[in-house]
Amino acid sequence: MHTGLRLAFMALCLGIMAYTLDISHIRQSLSAPSPAWLLLALLLTLPQVFLSAWRWQLTTHALGLSLSLRRAVSEYYIATFLNQLLPGGVGGDVARAWRHGHRQASRTRAFHAVMIERASGQLALLLIAGIMLATHPVVLTSFHRSEPSGTTGQILLAGLAGIGSLLLFRTSTRKALARFGHHIALSLCGSHLWIKQLSGSLVIVATYIGAYACCARALGSTLDSLTLLALIPPVLMAMALPLSIGGWGVREGAAALIWASAGLSSSEGVAISVAYGATVLVSSLPGAIVMLMGRQNTPPHQQTSSHRAGEAAVEQDI
Template sequence: MRPANATLARLGVSLVLIGVLAWQLDAQALRDAFVAPAPGWLLLALALSVPQVVLSAWRWRLTARRMGLTLPLRRAVAEYYAATFLNQVLPGGIVGDASRAWRHARTSSDRPRAWRAVIIERLSGQLMLALIAIAALLASPALRDSVLGGFARLANAPGVLLAGIAILGALGIWGYRRPPAWLRDTLDDLGAALVASRMWLWQCISSLGVVASYIAIYAIAARAIGADIALGTLLPLIPPVLMVMAIPLSVAGWGLRESAAALVWMGAGLDPAQGVAISMVYGVIVLVSSLPGAWLLGVRRPPHHASAATDSLPGKP
């Protein structure tokens, strides 16, 4: 698919999903859910987004240093802001990460490794979010019953048997073929930057902090519109909704996130219109918090010369 067609397709996905939600949900309930957000809560959410970006940039720098690349923290923060803004305004949600990987690669003597550093850094966050989402499902009785019940029904499908056969076949083929060089390099970098020595601990701590900030901002969005949900009920609902945003089929998760919120709220026995309203306020908060990235994109230019690609203290967190 051509880039322009892919962009239109993802924009269409967002618009269609939001349109379907507006059509399916009770109009009065949806209007009632959209009360004017309290400014104090919104300011708190925007303030929390600053350490979130700094911690994410620090995780990227930590990953790059472990792989022998130079990445000053100040530059990492600026590039992360710019990437966050691009992810919010361009379809797919990964263009910004590709941009910061490309810009870092331009100043590195090992360009493929600069790209892998961004991939590994994002993988660290997604793995932590997946673990928290699983824990949240287990912590919420209503979601646990609905989701696990759905998986139990799928387990009886013939497709599961076919999938198992395909996996076993792929493993058999793998045993007779030597992995390609790019895959061996990726596995080596994964070992060095994600699981080796104490790196797994630093990656877990930083990723836990980043994911916790996402969840906190979502909970603040709920409070901003006056959603009267106990934290013990609200917090387990958030990680599964955030997981859906990783699917690169829309613009910044719009439509997918709201659809997931409606389903999760419904599965928990709550008003789905309220879940959609909270999700949309959250999306606006994230967009506004990324606006410094727009300014940085306007004033920063990609460097045209390569700098040193190794650090004096590689691998030290």
């Protein structure tokens, strides 16, 4: 999807929420968060990066590529930071794939490794979401219990998400997905690899859910833990759609819809989503430091060529 369309989509989602939801309630919820809960949410982001970098290293090694854990962590921090700033939320992953492929014999395998590594996490998230819906189907409650004032906005947001998904599907490269099927088998289905991939991804997803739940507690949410565990995975899944910048708009729209579908306050769901988005942004800031340190140690001519190549890759939405 073109960058301009992503920006327009994000602005439209936020505009609909601003028009249909109780902004004063959202502002009040965000006015005095609990520092202790926010700190715990930030601490949970640390194992996320290290475990994700380990998962990436595991995937690259399965595809016959070299990658040290130290470099994987550094590159992952940079990618996390860039994902918060670049349209689509995947620009940082494109950049780390390109930078890794630049040092390898096969750039295609480097890109496939990143795609597979991210897909592994999404599969684990889908598994957890399915288990929670089956055992605690609070999200499947009918929409008539939602806030009357937000019904129209919720319907519009659902329609926008559907349209955005269709546009993304139309612009995706089906042939590229078909080409790396063999690499998926090598890195996800190989002997003992699937156990490592699944266990690592489940722990990573657990830290994401835990950080989101901490943000809910920081805002004084009184929802029981089981209900939170059922509500959070679908919101995180919506963030995977590269339809905005840093998930903003898409994440809040999904939270409004999911909280409403459970007969809860959409405004509360959006407030928690905003707190989580801010926490993720803060947690990504070490990536800026790593990136600046790397630029200081890189000759100017290499900085220019890397920057141009990275821009070209992001523009093509690889």
